[in-house]
Amino acid sequence: MKWTRLVVVLLSAGLLIGTANSKAQTDPALQVVYSHFIGTWSGTDEYRSDRGMITVPVAITIIETKNQKALKLDYVYSQKGKKDYQHLIRFMILDPVNGTVTLNWEHESKEHYKATGLNEFMKTGYGTFGFSIETLSENGGPIVNSCTFQLTANTLSYTWGESWNPPTNLTTGSWKLSRVLPAQLPSR
Numbered sequence: 445m446k447w448t449r450l451v452v453v454l455l456s457a458g459l460l461i462g463t464a465n466s467k468a469q470t471d472p473a474l475q476v477v478y479s480h481f482i483g484t485w486s487g488t489d490e491y492r493s494d495r496g497m498i499t500v501p502v503a504i505t506i507i508e509t510k511n512q513k514a515l516k517l518d519y520v521y522s523q524k525g526k527k528d529y530q531h532l533i534r535f536m537i538l539d540p541v542n543g544t545v546t547l548n549w550e551h552e553s554k555e556h557y558k559a560t561g562l563n564e565f566m567k568t569g570y571g572t573f574g575f576s577i578e579t580l581s582e583n584g585g586p587i588v589n590s591c592t593f594q595l596t597a598n599t600l601s602y603t604w605g606e607s608w609n610p611p612t613n614l615t616t617g618s619w620k621l622s623r624v625l626p627a628q629l630p631s632r
Contacts, residue, residue, distance in 0.1 A: 474538060477569040481506045481515055485600050487621035489521065492614070500528055504600075504621060513537060514546075540566045545575040557591070570595055585609060598623045 489502045505518040514537045521530040533550040540562045548554040557575035565573040576590035585608060593602045604617040 473566055474540070475508075475512060477538065477566055478508050478512075478515055480569040480595060480597070481600070482508060484624040485621035486624045487619065489617060489619050491617040502619065502621070503624070504619075509535070538562060538566075545573075565595075570597065581608060 484503060484505045486503045487501075488499050490497055490499045492498075500521050501523075503520045505520075507516050507518075508514070509516050514535045517534045517536060519530070519532040519534065521532075522528040535546075535548050535550070537544075537546040538559075539546065540559075543559045543562060545557045545559050545562070546554050547557065555577060557577045559573060559575045561571075561573040562575075565571050572592060572594045574590060574592040576588050578586050578588050581587050587606055587608045589604065589606055591602055591604050594600070600619075600621045600623070602619050603615060605613055605615050607613045
C-alpha cells in the first residue's frame with residue numbers, strides 16, 4: 445500500500461514538473477510576435493502557372509497551436525462551390541534562437557528554412573523577415589526557394605521565389621492581405 449502511494453506521488457510530481465517545464469519553454473517575445481499574426485486576413489494570391497500569372501481571392505485565418513509553439517494558417521481560396529475553391533492548412537514555427545523557420549502543410553513533412561532578419565523582426569513583431577532553402581533541380585543543379593514576409597498591424601504580404609544558376613530569379617507566388625475586422629469576415 446505504501447509503494448502505491450509513493451508511486452502515485454512520484455507520478456504526480458513528474459506530471460507537475462513536466463507541465464511547468466513545457467510552459468516555461470514558451471518564449472514570451474515569440475508569443476507577442478505570434479499574437480500580431482493572429483486573426484483573419486483577406487486578399488489575393490497571385491501565382492505562376494503554365495498559363496502565366498493567375499490571381500485568386502484568398503482568406504487566411506491564423507491561430508496559435510494549442511502548445512503555443514507554432515502558428516496554424518487556415519487558407520480558403522475562392523468560395524465553396526466554385527471551380528478554384530481550396531481549403532488548406534499550413535503550420536509555421538519561427539525559431540529566432542536557431543535562425544530558422546519551419547513550415548509544413550497538414551499531414552506532410554516539415555521543411556526547415558534558414559531565416560534572415562528574424563532577430564530584427566522579433567524586436568517589435570512587425571517589419572520584414574525572410575527564409576530560404578536550397579534543393580536540387582531535376583538535372584542536379586541547386587535551386588534556392590525563398591520567401592519574404594512583411595507584417596504591419598493591418599497588412600500581411602509574402603512572396604515566394606526561386607533562383608538558380610545561371611542567375612535567374614523567378615517569383616512563384618505573391619500574397620497581399622489585409623486584416624479583416626469581425627464584421628467583415630467572409631462566408632466559407
